[in-house]
Amino acid sequence: MTTAPAYREVLGVTHEPLDLGALIAEVADARSGAVASFLGTVRSPNHGRAVHAIDYQGYEAMAEAELARIAAELRDAHALLGLAMVHRLGRCLPGEASIAIVACSPHRDAAFDACREALERCKARLPIWKHEEDERGAHWVEGRVVEDARL
Secondary structure, three states: OOOOOOOEEEEEEEOOOOOHHHHHHHHOOOOOOEEEEEEEEOOOOEOOEOEEEEEEEEOHHHHHHHHHHHHHHHHHHHOOOEEEEEEEOEEEOOOOEEEEEEEEEOOHHHHHHHHHHHHHHHHHHOOEEEEEEEOOEEEEEOOOOOHHHOO
16 A cells, blocks of 8 residues: 655746646645645736836755755644745746745645745745846846845
């Protein structure tokens, strides 16, 4: 008899389009009473200006190491059965996904909480930068840094 692994995880950065369904299939199983997901997409307009594209650039090795740290924090805090966090790099057009998160837990509160916390930690801690092209031209988008979360 084959048993499901106690915890399933998919982490990384990619230049390929994100497939939320495939990530859910990778980390969810019958023990999951809840599967919460978040798909962050490029929006247009942004601050009242039409966005043509965003080019996500990042330090891949450091981003993957930080994703592993975030995953360990969330796994322990929420007793997760599965977690996926994948951020896209490269050029994304409005409507295309730039980040996908899936959190699986026996109960919904833990899955929802883990999904939200994963997004906030990724936004604050991943070494990924946005170069936005809008109707005014191209410019870097300022992010936020949490003081105690510096790498």
